Amino acid sequence: MTPHMVLALWLAPACAPEGDSGPAGADTGHRPATWSADVHPILTTSCQGCHQGAMPMALTGDPASDYDVVVPYTNVADPERSTLYEAATGLAHASVLAEGSEAAQAFVSWMAAGARED
Numbered sequence: 001m002t003p004h005m006v007l008a009l010w011l012a013p014a015c016a017p018e019g020d021s022g023p024a025g026a027d028t029g030h031r032p033a034t035w036s037a038d039v040h041p042i043l044t045t046s047c048q049g050c051h052q053g054a055m056p057m058a059l060t061g062d063p064a065s066d067y068d069v070v071v072p073y074t075n076v077a078d079p080e081r082s083t084l085y086e087a088a089t090g091l092a093h094a095s096v097l098a099e100g101s102e103a104a105q106a107f108v109s110w111m112a113a114g115a116r117e118d
């Protein structure tokens with residue numbers, strides 16, 4: 001990971017699909033990733049299969065309790081150095097999410113915006 005890539009990821013907000021039903025001219029463009037719309041669904045789909053029961057970061061699928069379990073692995077000052085990001089993209093364990101993928105970027109975007117339970 002070069003400093004430029006880090007910067008690019010930092011500056012790139014998640015481009016989550018907003019659907020086609022918004023009113024014309026509405027701002028349906030870039031927004032920071034949110035816990036409920038972006039990050040928690042990724043964790044449920046890509047991580048919970050292993051991360052349950054006696055595992056570290058044991059997830060249940062409940063957004064509120066999963067938030068408390070995940071927050072200790074975040075790093076809002078340096079999202080790419082978070083255990084959450086490093087684990088997901090293969091620096092701390094087997095790569096689950098490709099670096100630079102939309103899902104990995106959602107983690108970064110969410111942490112850069114404060115890792116809020118939003």
Ligand code: HEC
Binds near residue numbers: 056
């Ligand atoms: C194939 C099984 C598997 C999947 C899928 C998986 N993990 Fe893990 N994860 C592990 C195992 C096993 C450990 C504990 C041993 C280790 O750190 O290698 C772990 C540890 C972790 C830790 C704790 C690391 C530490 O240093 O305490 C975090 C955070 C983590 N995983 C995040 C994730 C995230 C985020 C995802 C989904 C994007 C994910 N994992 C998907 C198996 C998995």
